[in-house]
Amino acid sequence: MLAEMKGIHEECGVFGIWGHEKAAELTYYGLHSMQHRGQEGAGVVVSDGKKLKTHKGLGLVNDVFKQADFSKFFGDKAVGHVRYSTHGAKTHENVQPLVFRSQTEGMALAHNGNIMNAENLRGELEDQGSILQTSSDTEVLAHLIKRGGIDINETSIAAALNRVNGAYAFVILTEEKMYAALDPSGIRPLSIGRLGNAYVVASETCAFDQIGATFEREVLPGELVTISDEGIASTRFAMRGQRKMCAMEYVYLSRPDSDLNEVNVHASRKRMGKELAKEAPADADMVIGVPDSSISSAIGYAETSGLPYEMGIIKNRYVGRTFIQPSQELREQGVKLKLAPVRGIVAGKRIVMIDDSIVRGTTSKRIVHMLKKAGAAEVHVRIASPSIQHPCYYGIDMSTRDELIAANHSVDEISAMIGADSVAYLSETGLEKAIVRDKTIHQGVCMACMNGKYPVTEGGEQEAVYRS
Numbered sequence: 282m283l284a285e286m287k288g289i290h291e292e293c294g295v296f297g298i299w300g301h302e303k304a305a306e307l308t309y310y311g312l313h314s315m316q317h318r319g320q321e322g323a324g325v326v327v328s329d330g331k332k333l334k335t336h337k338g339l340g341l342v343n344d345v346f347k348q349a350d351f352s353k354f355f356g357d358k359a360v361g362h363v364r365y366s367t368h369g370a371k372t373h374e375n376v377q378p379l380v381f382r383s384q385t386e387g388m389a390l391a392h393n394g395n396i397m398n399a400e401n402l403r404g405e406l407e408d409q410g411s412i413l414q415t416s417s418d419t420e421v422l423a424h425l426i427k428r429g430g431i432d433i434n435e436t437s438i439a440a441a442l443n444r445v446n447g448a449y450a451f452v453i454l455t456e457e458k459m460y461a462a463l464d465p466s467g468i469r470p471l472s473i474g475r476l477g478n479a480y481v482v483a484s485e486t487c488a489f490d491q492i493g494a495t496f497e498r499e500v501l502p503g504e505l506v507t508i509s510d511e512g513i514a515s516t517r518f519a520m521r522g523q524r525k526m527c528a529m530e531y532v533y534l535s536r537p538d539s540d541l542n543e544v545n546v547h548a549s550r551k552r553m554g555k556e557l558a559k560e561a562p563a564d565a566d567m568v569i570g571v572p573d574s575s576i577s578s579a580i581g582y583a584e585t586s587g588l589p590y591e592m593g594i595i596k597n598r599y600v601g602r603t604f605i606q607p608s609q610e611l612r613e614q615g616v617k618l619k620l621a622p623v624r625g626i627v628a629g630k631r632i633v634m635i636d637d638s639i640v641r642g643t644t645s646k647r648i649v650h651m652l653k654k655a656g657a658a659e660v661h662v663r664i665a666s667p668s669i670q671h672p673c674y675y676g677i678d679m680s681t682r683d684e685l686i687a688a689n690h691s692v693d694e695i696s697a698m699i700g701a702d703s704v705a706y707l708s709e710t711g712l713e714k715a716i717v718r719d720k721t722i723h724q725g726v727c728m729a730c731m732n733g734k735y736p737v738t739e740g741g742e743q744e745a746v747y748r749s
Contacts, residue, residue, distance in 0.1 A: 293377070293676070294318030294484040295391040295471070296361040297452040299459045299508045301479035305354035307492045308361040311483055313342045314491035317536060318393075318484060319363035322376035326389035328456050329356035333387040337362075337376045357479075360454040362391040365678070375417045378454070381427075386455055388426070388433055392419040393484050394449035394469045394676035397739040402444065422451065438462065439505055439518035446739055448527070448675035450500070452482055459508040466736040467502030467524035468675050468727050470541045473513075480508045485539040499542060501723075525727040525736040529677060531716050532666045533574045533637045544718055547577045552715035553665040553707055554581025554635060561705035562586060563661040565631040569593030571648060572620070578665035579635035586633075593627045593634075593652070594620050620648065628656030637665050639695065639704075642686040646699040653700065662701040667709050667731040668692075674735065675727070 294315035298304050305327045312323055323345045324337025334354055338345040342363060362377035378389040396402070399418035402425065406413065411424050425441035426433055433455050442451075448468035453460040461482045463471050474481040476494035483489060486496050500506055503519035526542050527534070537547035557578065568588045570579025573596065583590035597619050632652060639645050639662075649660050668687035682688045686695055687706075696704040707715075709728055717724045729735045 293365055293393040294363045294488075295393045295450060295452045295482070296484070296488055297359070297391070297454065297459050297461065297482040297508075298476070299358045299480045300510070301476060302357050303351075304357050304359035304479075306351050307476070307481075308359040309342065309346055309349075309351070310491050311481070311488040312361045312363050314488045314536075315363055315483070315485055316342055318534070319365040322364040322373075323362065324364075324376050324378050325354070325359055325361040326378045326380055326454060327354045327356040327359040328389075328454055330358075330456055333380055333382070333389055333454070333456065335378070335380050335389070337373075337378070339373060339376060358454060358459060360389050360391050360452050360459065374415045377417070377419060378452075379415065379417065379419055379423065381423045383427065386433060386457075388423060389454040390419050390423055391452045392417075392422070392449060393471075394464065395447050395674060396421060396445045396449060397447035397674050397737075398445065399447075401739075421445070426453075435460075435505060435507055435516050439516065442505070442518050446737055448737075450484060457509065461500050461506040461508070462518070463500045463502055463504055464737075465503040465519040465521050466727070467521070467542075468527050468736060470526065470530055470535070470539075471500040472540075473497045473500060473506065480513060482506075482508075485535055485541070487536045487539040490538065496540065499723075521722075523722050523725040525725050526716075527675065527677070528666070528712060528716065528726040528728045529673075529730065531726075532712075534677070537574070537577055542723065544716060549716050550574070550577035550637075550665065551581035551584075553712060554578035554583075555585040556711035556715055557635070557663055557665050557705075557707045558582040558585035560708055560711055561663055563631075563633045563663065563703065563705075565633045565659065565661055567591045567593070567626075567630055568633045568635060569627070570635045571637075572596035575635050575637045575665065578637060582633065582635050582663065582665075588633065591623075591626050593623050593632060594648070595623060596620060620651070622652050622655035622657075624655045627652055629658055631659040631661070632657050633661045633663055634701075635663050635665060638669055639664055639686060639699075640669060641684055642695060642699050645701075649700045659702040660700075662696070662699065662704045664704070664706045666707050666712055667728065668706045669730050671730050671733045673730045674739075675729070677730070 296311040308325045322339045323342045378391040396418040402421045449464045450469040450471040451462045474489040474494040481494045502521040507514045531549045535546045568583040570576040670688040
């Protein structure tokens with residue numbers, strides 16, 4: 282959700298391409314399409330088969346590359362990254378892809394997610410003599426890969442991946458090959474596409490559409506994909522169980538035109554709204570959605586409830602996402618700049634306001650107040666996901682439990698706190714029904730931030746329940 286997700290920061294986006302003469306430029310466009318996944322920094326590393334060349338910096342993709350001369354970044358293979366810092370400081374050295382060079386070869390790493398045991402591994406590496414240059418958990422994998430042997434290959438990468446726990450999607454580029462890997466639970470998204478004879482890897486399929494590539498398949502949980510001039514090969518570095526794709530990717534984080542685990546994001550959000558209308562109807566005159574990610578759910582709610590859908594809130598397209606502001610005061614000011622009620626639509630009306638989540642409740646309170654100040658007679662808040670009551674350890678910079686309003690207050694208390702006439706959430710069953718299209722091993726969702734059931738712990742145990 283655009284408004285309330287100030288307490289939830291996205292985890293990053295990765296992109297890779299192999300075998301295209303305009304690799305650097307296409308990577309730029311791919312990153313631009315995934316700008317919503319990270320707005321603190323961006324970077325591209327290009328290989329001509331002999332040398333890795335880097336361009337990266339802090340800021341938005343356009344800002345980082347506005348002075349870049351792509352004619353100097355010749356090479357037919359590249360990897361790129363957009364970043365929001367979930368682990369490590371907001372500094373230039375932490376901007377990815379991270380590049381490492383040895384006497385024999387170079388390596389660039391782009392990472393989406395979070396390595397839960399990074400601090401323990403960092404201490405172990407330092408005790409063995411390693412000197413780490415960044416505070417990013419991504420660097421840990423590079424050191425583990427090199428400690429697995431002199432060469433960077435499937436064996437050394439697989440051995441390193443089996444040392445890390447958490448949720449991750451990695452794209453690794455050397456002068457000779459590109460590798461893509463997904464964690465054994467498949468919590469983070471990662472897909473493979475084709476553009477002519479070139480292979481493309483990206484966090485979201487919207488990046489394929491941006492450059493004219495076609496979707497081929499998902500990278501499977503526990504799979505290590507190798508792409509080279511010989512083609513594409515696959516190995517399994519870990520056994521996989523049922524996939525646990527992050528539910529928040531569907532609820533809020535991903536673009537509506539992306540397909541995750543072969544499920545369209547817009548369609549799943551619309552189904553969330555339909556299920557919500559069945560579970561939590563309201564006596565009202567119209568349905569509105571908080572732009573942008575709640576619009577799909579609002580349309581679904583309206584269709585099922587029989588209420589008209591109206592554009593009751595408009596968004597200023599020239600203001601960045603609320604949650605990236607560095608302080609609570611600036612985040613709250615950003616809501617005023619970003620969202621405005623359509624007075625002529627909401628005045629005197631009983632409104633069902635669809636949003637995708639409530640984190641701290643501050644922004645929801647401001648939106649409800651804004652609507653009532655514009656003349657709305659009633660505002661019934663309906664949330665198209667279960668309540669968020671637990672922190673995330675898998676790459677979304679979730680607030681601590683003390684800051685999560687649903688972890689500390691009842692629904693009635695939340696309704697009173699934000700000034701709504703009523704509040705209701707979508708059930709876990711309703712969310713799963715909206716996302717999971719079949720019950721095969723490839724389908725499943727992680728709702729740990731909602732129910733406290735974590736697919737993997739820092740120690741690697743499966744299906745743990747954290748109560749902290």
